[in-house]
Amino acid sequence: MGWPVKPVGGPGEAIQEEVEDRGNKSGEESKEPGWASGMRTVQSQESSPEELPMEWSRQWVVVRRVLLAVLLFGLVSGNSVLLVYIFRNCGPGPCYSPACLDLLAHYLASGNTSMAPCTNFFSFTCGKAKGIQPLEDENKSRLRRILESPVSWHLGSGEEKAFQFYNSCMNTHAIEAAGASPLRQVIEELGGWRISGNWTSLDFNRTLRLLMSQYGYFPFFRAYLGPLPVPPYTTAIQIDQPEFDVPLKQEQEQKIYAQIVREYLTYLNRLGTLLGGDPGKVQEHASLSISITSRLFQFLRPLEQRRAQGKLFQMVTIDRLQEMAPAIDWLSCLQAIFAPISLSSSQSLVVHDLEYLRNMSQLVEGLLLKHSDFLQSHMILGLVGTLSPALDSKFQEARRILRQKLRELTERPPMVGFVVKILLCLKGCIPAHPRWMQCVEETGAFFKPTLAALFVHEAFDPNTRSAAMELFTAVKDALISRLQRVSWLNEETRKEAQDRAMELFTAVKDALISRLQRVSWLNEETRKEAQDRVTHLQVKMGPLEWVLKPEPARQQYGDIQLGPSFLQSFLSCARSLRARNVQRFLLPFPHLRWQVSPWEVNAYYSISDDVMVFPAGLFQPPFFHPDYPRAVNFGAAGSIMARELAHLFHQLLLPGGCPACDTHALQGALLCLERHYAAFPLPNGSSFSDSHTLLENAADVGGLAIALKAYTKRLLRYHGETTLPNMNLSPQQLFFRSYAQVMCKGLSSQDSQDAHSPPILRVHGPLSNSPAFSRHFHCPRGALLNPSSHCQVW
Template sequence: MDYTTKDVHMLRMSETLELELSAGQSSKPEPKRGLHPPALFQPNLPIQDPAQAQPQTQVELQRWPTQRLEESDLEIQHPNERTKPTWIQRSCTLSLFILVFCLCAVFLGMVYYIYYSPHQGNGNQEILVIPCDSPACQRASVNLSMSADPFTHPCDYFLFSCRPNRPSPDVTGPQREKSRRDLKEKRTRDRKTELLQYLRKILESNDGLASSAVQKAKVFYRTCLDTKSLDMAGVEPFLALIHKLQLGGWPVSGQWNQTDFNSTLSTLMRDYATFPFFNVYVGEDPTDTAAKRNKRYIQIDQPDFLIPIEWNNETEKSQVTREMLLPFLALCERYLELLGASPGSGMIHVGAFISLSSELAVAAAPLSHRRSKGQLYQRFTIKELQHEAPAIDWLGCLQAAFHSQPLFEDDHILLHNLPYIVQMSHIISHWMTRHELRTSGPLHTFMVLNLLHTLLLALDSRFLDTAANLSVALGDPRARQRSLHSKTNALSEPFATAPRWKRCVLETERGFDGVLAHLFREDAASGAAEELSENILSSFKSHLHELKWNDKKTLQFVMNKVQSVTPRIVRPKENTTEAELDLLYSEVSISTHSFFSNYLQLLSFLQKRHSRLLHANSDDTDICSLLQSLSVTISLLGNELIIPMGMFIPPLFHPTYPRAMNYGVMGFLLAKDLLHLFLPDIHSKSATVGALGQCVWSHYLTVTNKDSEGLLLPAAQQQEVWLQYSALQIARKAYQKSLKKHPSDTSISGFSGTRLFLMTFSQVTCDADQYHHLMPLEPSFLITTLCAKSHLCPTNLQCPKTTQRRLPHGC
């Protein structure tokens, strides 16, 4: 069949049109199936310059039509076949494909809009159709609705103070002032208190089918709260105890059979876990090789002194000041008055007690000083220790304290302050030879008052009230920590000033930690906690590379240290059964009426359990793990980064929370702990720290309408501001990383994504770590600085009060 030029031209036009459609289709990759994270969390992809793509298209359009025409000529040579032209068939197929493609695109677009539109646009209008409706989320929703929202109250939310010594700005209106007080009270519950509240809830729950060990723990806690019974008993239980045959009375009461010094000391150590002149416990030697890592030693350290002391950095000696001594003198007088001592005789015993306490206390030194002097983990045999400090019968006292295990003179022990131990021996020998004090028994009185302090919680409430008065009189919380109220653990505040319920939880946890850890394990969300920890640690490592280090060696040293550690979330031993716990606590007899006798049972049980720790195959080898799992801060143990399970409890963390909430609270706290742990002196190693810390401070001064001229933060405060701002950035990046891996997330109260992350961060409870006094501004203000970079936040925070002033850009 002959074709005209017009027919050929029309055929070429159709093929060209088909090619253009095919080229347009091939230039766009087929979208992957499934849901995609919102654009806010997508990496920036390079965009090809159109000018570079154009020549290739032109060449294809010039070459392919000719080739298509040649192929068509071959097909036209068969006139007997009555079929539709090929270009018509291909056009129909292409049209059908375009139609299907459009329908799929519309469907995926609708799914994307439904699930991910809340992450985009104005954060004030975020509404997610998949809310979290778990009981934990419902409680969190109530708390969130009662808290200030930084995006609706940008002038106020960062001004509430966690520290009483920082005055809040003047406000007007009684309702507004009440709101501030309520919020401040809510925020002062730090993560230590949150864990204690969590344990309290466990102890106060009613479970008629609970095991014997669980019931004993709950009865112990309930009798501890029964102060009415303690007050009715008065001082008689304590006086009856010290007049037992083993203790032989004491001179203050006029009944003392002048018992042997070392015999009385052995009894206190064995039966009442009381160590007046030195501390004794069991632990590993970190200097051991890996092959000996599981071996445990008796450790001997300086004691927790009753008398308040402070360290003088210039003289490098401890000292007792007059300001601290006067309230302590009043405390001792009150104690003896409550114990029935006459005013005349009481002053003689008080004077001797304070004099002996002062001599011992000034021989002590803080941990940092002893570490710098290499005085930790010094190895001696018991025989060598006896030669260094002969006033103490070391083998006899240690055999009494660890009576379930045989001890010999050649056994090794570890000392943590040899100069103190030697000086203590000299002081005791001197007081033993003072004949004028023989009848008053100052050494015996010293031991009895230490026993009184051990039993403080189980005594008439007047004793604890007296101790609390000393805390108030001392005023300085750091002095209180160094003084009488050193009876603390990883969870506690100064013991005498804590609420009664908190003291009772602490003591129950100390004695029944295995039971509480077993109950805690049932609610532990280990999977979600591990994922959060891994993402935070990964973002932390990335953040280190973003700093401008003073030299590469410092960066390499820090990175090697970080890379060498292995994170481990410490949780209670999973194979511990209720039957095993019942057997462990079978030797403890708990009364439903007498907390004093219950407390004596607890002290005896604790000492027996610590004694068994010396045995390599002891059933209590998991004790350290139990204590670590109920802690609230991370630590380093060799090359292991210990992350306690006790950190991951409501309301700070819950596996059903939206990840934005978990990362905004616990992610920030964990990142802050990592920075403090690995970068304690980062200010001197990176210029970024001081510059960014001062930038945030300048932003704060501008927003709060304060004069910023000449206000330069000290280096320590610059570092703390940088550190907490960096912790917020690390947590935010870790949250974005989690979204890339698992794009879906839930919401609370209609809030989700970045807005929920920042809202929950603004409600982070005041974290009373040892550095919080260095923070010159509220941590929640960091949101304002972060949001100065508007692309990082759902909306740019600006306080109307500062709109007339030029705000700095984000730091």
């Protein structure tokens, strides 16, 4: 039989032992006097071998309690210090680099932190952004500094001609001194006009050829080179409707129509008077010119109507077009425009509105029979508007007044948004920015290869390029990952896209595929095709090949003759540019066909080459900098990248664009998104077309989600994230703040022709559809930017 074993050291057990021992001896001890009893107790504590362990155990219990308390306190205190140390040294710390401090100043100057982010994040971000210079203007300022720097270039080089042209453009004293003389010389070369009393009746088609080939003015139709919309995307000559100075449609409100006609007539009268015309003749010819423009407008058909009828891309030969629209000598005109391309009557063309060309030809034939001199005046008046940027201040002021008057008219309902795009983008109009910016834009257009190399050398060093590629890789991975979750894609399509996704730019691919995985309306086959397309997409980041090796392109400036007047320099550069554009489409190298300047901000996608370009101008402060917190780069430049990638799948969202998809789920997602945006109020009673902007809204929402996913994955892989000091924003909050910063534009720039929603909706729409936004900004349920439901297209 074993002996029972008692645990040692417990206070309850020690007390119990003491009680039991005293109970056993109570009979003896009670017979002694009290002091003896007390003495015995003392003596027993000191000398009794039975009682010594019991008393020592009681003291040890107390000591152990104290030691345990001290140890526990030390552990808690030590862990607290350790956690503080870890958070201070491993958590996001403030960035004090010069780039970050400049960005901080920019954000503080543009935002209005008194606004509640959960109810008006647009004002929270952009409330004071009215005076902030946009990135595009900042890039132009950089070009200005380059063009105005004192540098000596090799005689006759592209750099020298670019600098000479810019200086000639800035020499307003010489332009004013020349007055209208250079323009009168141009009119004489075209045979003159009856307004000035001297007119040599030239052949109509000869004048038309000169206008289009030598002066870049297309009064009755536009002709240009462009890729076909279907594989193999070969280049073809395309004929489209012309561009007009003003809209003169008869169905406009009669009062507004009459006011537009009156203002445009005043403008044309002023042009004729500045060119020395007789006021009576000027009035007569200007009135008929307006009548011609109004008739041509009546022949136009909306783009949607032509697309619905299958008549947006009609293939016809030059011979066939000659039969349908005989007033134009098509072969000689097109040969002059696209020289040195050799054309024949059997050459195929792409015509975008054949019915318009028929009606236009009949109108021209009638005018040639009765009013050929008026037709000549109509063409010359239009040319003067095209050449306005190269003329003196009197012509520019006339253009500015016309633009201002027409803008005032368009601010009156119901004309709001109807002609804003045309009015804000009048061909040859004088921009509302300083002279240096106009000269930078023109120099950049005519000497793009030269300025591209100078800009890239100045603004896109290897570190920036490397950081930009890392950012795109992350975004593309996120997009491919998004595709995995799109439910309306079939399994075969999904698998193929995944396999290809791993071949190119790992980080960006994951985010995109992941996003597509969550789209419920994609079937597996379409999902796979979408992922496959993303994987094999070619990407050009920053400078293109022709920028890095610009010498062959610079040698193409030999045909430019500058002077003696700025107008002559302008025309010489314009002719050289048109010739280079034609030559570029004859070359077998796709990168030579790009039209995006490195200093531009917008990305560009080529259908024919399946290449997407993110120009160097995009990767500039305040959208991107290698020293910025990753949250800023992913929120601003990263969201732009993701949105452009989402544009690759616009076709799937169109009616009939994805026959194998779950169309019911897709339409439900699109309807959800349309209602989601319609629920947001707009200031000042402004409005927009939900259906017109639906595709862009889907790209905005998808782009934000993809960029956020890419940023989140990047945080898991890399440490050392930073924030901006004194802004009290977490990295995730800074991500959303940077996204909204991209949209800081005034509502006045919105018009009905713009495919995008107003800037305030481009902020609130995507953010309110992101549960992560409301979580990181602690938005209460039911707040404007934390609605009860969300939509998922991508």
